[in-house]
Amino acid sequence: MLDDLAIAQAARPQPLSDVAARIGIPAGAVMAYGRAKAKIDTARLHQVSTGHTGALILVTAMSPTPAGEGKTTTTIGLGDGLARLGKKTAICLREPSLGPCFGQKGGATGGGHAQVIPMDDINLHFTGDFHAITAAHNLLAAMVDNHLYWGNSLGIDPRKVVWRRVMDMNDRALRQIVTGLGGHGQALESGFDITVASEVMAIFCLARDLADLQTRLGAIIVAYRKDHSPVTCADLQADGAMTALLKEAFEPNLVQTLEGTPALIHGGPFANIAHGCNSVIATQTALAHADYVVTEAGFGADLGAEKFFNIKCRKAGLSPKAVVLVATIRSLKMNGGLAKADLAKADLDALRRGCTNLGQHLENLAGFGVPVVVAINHFSQDRAEEIAEVDAFVAAHGTRAILCRHWADGGAGTQELAEAVVALVGQSGGPFTPLYADGLPLKDKIETVARTIYRAGEVAFDKIALTKLARWQGAGFGDLPVCMAKTQYSFSTDPARLGAAQGHVVQVRDVRLCAGAGFVVALCGDIMTMPGLPRIPAAEAIGVTADGQIKGLF
Template identity: 65%
Template sequence: MTDLEIARAAKLRPLNEVAEKIGIPAVAVEPYGRFKAKLDLTAAPSGEKRGKLILVTAISPTLAGEGKSTTSVGLADAMNLIGRKTILCLREPSLGPCFGMKGGATGGGYAQVVPMEDINLHFTGDFHAITSAHNLLAAMVDNHIYWGNALGIDVRRVVWRRVMDMNDRALRGIVQSLGGATNGYPRESGFDITVASEVMAILCLANDLQDLEQRLSRIVVAYTRDKKPVTAGDLKADGAMAVLLKDAIRPNLVQTIENNPVLIHGGPFGNIAHGCNSVIATRTALSQADYVVTEAGFGADLGAEKFFDIKCRQSGLSPDAAVLVATVRALKLNGGIDKNDLNIADVDAVRRGSVNLVRHIENLRQFGVPVVVAINHFSGDDDAEVDVIRDVSRAHGSEAYVCRHWAEGGQGAVDLAQAVADLSDKQSAQFTTLYDDDLPLFEKINTIATRIYRAEEAVADPSIHQQLKQWEAAGLGHLPICIAKTQYSFSTDPNLKGAPTGHVVNVREVRLAAGAGFIVALCGEIMTMPGLPRHAAAEHIRLTEEGVIEGLS
């Protein structure tokens, strides 16, 4: 059966029953259809953190797939099976990957979140609200300039681009406002994908609606001729933006195939944004459950680092354990095997590729968090190959557990669940961030590059150094760094597999996200508006004569 067929065959429970399992009354559940809902947190019980926070991350992504979301679902189901009250917190999928190459983000096999079709498509409209709020601000910038420009915006220094939730390379760079004086002042601009929007990051990092509006007001949209920042608050746009986001800020409740609760909320990409679900959803889950399983985008060098250094730093959250997902197939690719030969047993290739696994284990340990390895099992895996992962993990201080949740659901991840529960209960995490707030901005970039990516150094043009110093002089030097780079390598070269050292991280652009509270450093050839592949997933997605969706994964 396909993932979609398995999801459709699931016997779902009314969401009121799912909410009751975690102590949330029916009055706090606002249905969006039959099997998805918003939570009204004013009607839900509140309390301080009581649950253990478990981060699921992974080795560097490959074409073979790692199954981080699938493992997150399987782990949460398994922990509930062993009697540990657990809530899963995930990000919302973006339409870009769904119709592009990656596909959806609701897990797979018998470890899925449902209703899969709704979640992967429009869901409860959060991304549309974020897109609208972002583009309202863009329209108000251009409108202000058109009607006299009282704030003195330099049209050459407008930095607020528009967004849409789709992969479209044609919109990366545009010339806008053509067609005459009534259409405004022509200038170069462009689009980013919605998941790279600062509004998305703000929604995911805000503590509540009031904090959301305050953060929105701090967004820097442009500079004057004397380089003074102009904000959304200066344009009086923050109030209307908050109105558009008043429902989007509330977490979404759905369930796994095994009817366990899932909060899906927010969805910044891990390679071009900070890659974590919302602080509000995570805190809500921690107040209602004994354990909360969450994930961070792409490999641990990106998602986990940003989870620790941005989300945890800003929110005060402290993880209790980390699960590092690996597959035999992915390690073979890191070991130099051709993608067409992955079904051939090759113990030596797994051993060579395990340098990537080891690097991620070592990196996670730098944050003082205990690590367990989840071997996401494929039917063609050879026992000797699996033993290599166990041996390598144990040699570096972590135990590895074979997980068959894709085929068996929660029952296939019981060993992992027990290990995670024991690890988080018995071994106290000594969580620490990678760098201090008062470290100069470029030194923060260099710290991530050298300690996490194991680069020789980070380099940047003098203009970038000057821009960072200007932000420091403006009192923004305390902000953390969000590095945007390829997810496929520790370096900025996606073809450099394994665990490279001695490379150089080239910072080609820096962007201020004053409302979100971090500095974005774009490195290598990473794009904040992806393009579609030669053969997009959209080519195979269609409606049958009965109106049933086919091809969605």
């Protein structure tokens, strides 16, 4: 079979007005952005709002491994499968970051015959949303420095400037920097985060409309005075200009799958260092028009699903109807201790050991009150006895495991999964329940996630983290949810500790208050908010052919 990029480039996309019409979005609300992508004019949609609300389905996964799980591919395949059943379906995804595209992980548009297109555009600049977010973030950084330069009338303590800079690329050399050298301002210690870790990105993805966007931007805390009182973006009068930079980007992006299913791809926070979900405005737009909305949350269920439930659903008033937990035989065996080079070998013992990872995710998801089905993303070397082993394990946890062949067969390969999801949505079930109450103290919320979801035996807070949490609790921020930043590869903070880690120590080394986004970030273990490139970055294989086609992108 052709590789992913070749399949995507050979596709013949349908007119986006026809794609939008599949879920009742009028052509007048589709603003073409090139030949195969568009923005949706949400103002026009609000004028004809019907009050319709579709069923929200979350796709999440077991803990990720280098063997690959295919969560995005499964999300797309399920969307196509539901559309094949005649269901009015939309898919909601995050926009890919350039960091992983040129680094190690690759793009985020699916694979095989379960892809969104145009694959190369989406994985590169797309509609420029990330550039707008980067510009808005760095405008605020420039205005902080400028305010200090021109006299500091707000009384900012230069040692307590907390607003860093961002760029959408992996660049470890910029993690810690000093600005203002050479007499061009006050010398300050600062640094860069990747754009997807920006609070502006989080706000962009959680805001309900432009007015809410500006209000949240204005609430960003950029620095503190000597008495610890905060200085905000609104104090600097930067919120209006930032909103202007984000106005066009804030409209959801519309593309399509290889089979013509509408896909809204908008926003892109990482789930290991941010809240890992696409924008609320895209999700609400889809729910207002489609009967079934399939979305994903980044990395494993301990990160993406937990934050989807406790941050996005809590803040946006969403109530998901079903969860699909993606697993692969390969990743299960790797979680069971088998080396990546040996994953094609039969090893039922390793598979059984690795299933404990899947089981721990299933147990965690059960606590949120949303029905779950397991999707086994099929690889050609999977054996019948291995699939049967997973079937039996999942059945013992009270649900079903369904083999899916969407990579090879597109929506036709997820028919059974789509039927199962329709059945789950039709169940009355219990109400969706977040993990903790708003009123629980911030420190206790962090401990609740660490002990309940990560199965930690102890949560160790550095002194600086405890000091900040106590200050914020007293300042009225105690009702905010928490956003855990930790490695995606393990339930623990040790990326090498695979399987179902329990009884470990979660080290909270620092915390960040995102007052505009509306959550507190807990930095755990060695997690970095500015990743680095691998020894051999994917960028070395990417280029352009003589006829102008992108090559090497995956």
